[in-house]
Amino acid sequence: MKVSVWKGGAEGGFHEFDVPRHPSQTVLDVVTYIQRSLDPTLAYRFACRVGMCGSCAMTVNGVPRWTCRTHVDRVARDDRLRIGPLKNLPVIRDLVTDMREFFDKWARAKGQFKGERTRNDDFHQVKPSSLERLKVEAGIECIGCGVCYSACDVVAWNPDYLGPAALNRAWTLVKDERDRARLERLRAVAGDAGCHSCHTHMSCTERCPKHISPTVSIAGLKREILKTTIQGKF
Amino acid sequence: MLWILQRASAVVLAFCVMVHLGSIIYAVQGGLTAAEILGRTRGNAGWLAFYCVFVLAVSVHAPIGLRTVFIEWLRWRGRSRDVVLLLFSGVLAWTGMRAVLAVFA
Numbered sequence: 001m002k003v004s005v006w007k008g009g010a011e012g013g014f015h016e017f018d019v020p021r022h023p024s025q026t027v028l029d030v031v032t033y034i035q036r037s038l039d040p041t042l043a044y045r046f047a048c049r050v051g052m053c054g055s056c057a058m059t060v061n062g063v064p065r066w067t068c069r070t071h072v073d074r075v076a077r078d079d080r081l082r083i084g085p086l087k088n089l090p091v092i093r094d095l096v097t098d099m100r101e102f103f104d105k106w107a108r109a110k111g112q113f114k115g116e117r118t119r120n121d122d123f124h125q126v127k128p129s130s131l132e133r134l135k136v137e138a139g140i141e142c143i144g145c146g147v148c149y150s151a152c153d154v155v156a157w158n159p160d161y162l163g164p165a166a167l168n169r170a171w172t173l174v175k176d177e178r179d180r181a182r183l184e185r186l187r188a189v190a191g192d193a194g195c196h197s198c199h200t201h202m203s204c205t206e207r208c209p210k211h212i213s214p215t216v217s218i219a220g221l222k223r224e225i226l227k228t229t230i231q232g233k234f
Numbered sequence: 235m236l237w238i239l240q241r242a243s244a245v246v247l248a249f250c251v252m253v254h255l256g257s258i259i260y261a262v263q264g265g266l267t268a269a270e271i272l273g274r275t276r277g278n279a280g281w282l283a284f285y286c287v288f289v290l291a292v293s294v295h296a297p298i299g300l301r302t303v304f305i306e307w308l309r310w311r312g313r314s315r316d317v318v319l320l321l322f323s324g325v326l327a328w329t330g331m332r333a334v335l336a337v338f339a
Contacts, residue, residue, distance in 0.1 A: 154306070196237040197305075222237070
């Protein structure tokens with residue numbers, strides 16, 4: 001199989017490698033093979049290899065994907081792969097991107113949980129069947145891989161835009177009955193950098209490896225802000 | 235707030251555009267002349283009110299959409315952009331109202 005891999009920083013190019021095919025081979029297996037057997041200077045990021053840590057996302061044949069759970073059989077075209085770093089993030093080197101801006105935006109979207117109980121209080125019980133909890137059933141499974149951020153057109157056009165993952169995080173906290181920073185968070189995610197800039201292209205929903213729909217979360221935030229504004233609390 | 239204004243004006247426009255297109259098709263199908271159309275619109279407070287609302291909705295809706303285009307395509311922010319958008323809104327309202335009054339009076 002012919003595999004083109006991005007080498008260098010923002011200014012770089014694709015280098016081609018010959019990689020043997022194996023059954024059930026993942027894209028991460030391919031990258032690991034290249035680094036261990038063909039080019040030890042290749043920089044890439046991974047940790048868990050089982051789709052939990054969210055660190056191995058790359059652009060595979062033009063599409064952002066989690067590479068540890070992406071089988072070569074599914075994505076190779078004419079026995080060829082083209083592997084690059086995630087889009088919409090600065091490239092540090094080869095397949096490694098600088099994720100700072102991505103996670104800083106989680107903080108800007110007030111992605112931190114703010115409860116009121118202390119360690120001396122009893123656990124707060126959230127009923128799994130409660131409507132609010134059901135609304136974030138999918139959203140809380142986000143692993144922060146950056147695939148949605150890389151797939152988002154609005155992030156590409158408007159660098160201030162918080163992006164699907166940060167807004168999804170905000171949505172899960174807005175619907176968290178234990179959280180006490182609802183209004184502050186809604187203010188943080190409104191406006192040009194926030195949920196109102198989403199064009200509902202749904203690339204994030206299409207690409208999310210955990211099958212979360214950040215588009216639904218963003219629509220939820222818009223509704224919540226509208227409701228709060230009508231109530232005169234915003 | 236701008237988002238709410240844009241959505242609210244979109245709801246108004248969805249209705250107005252339907253009525254506007256419907257009346258154009260009706261006028262064309264029925265073979266009405268310009269004079270006959272003017273005969274029906276002149277002094278008609280209903281049409282005047284309808285087209286005033288239409289023009290107002292357009293002058294609210296279009297500049298807000300253009301604002302997003304400016305941000306995403308030109309990275310244009312700040313006062314200069316807002317002044318241009320306000321002027322654009324004014325031009326839409328002015329030319330629109332001129333047309334409305336021309337077929338009313």
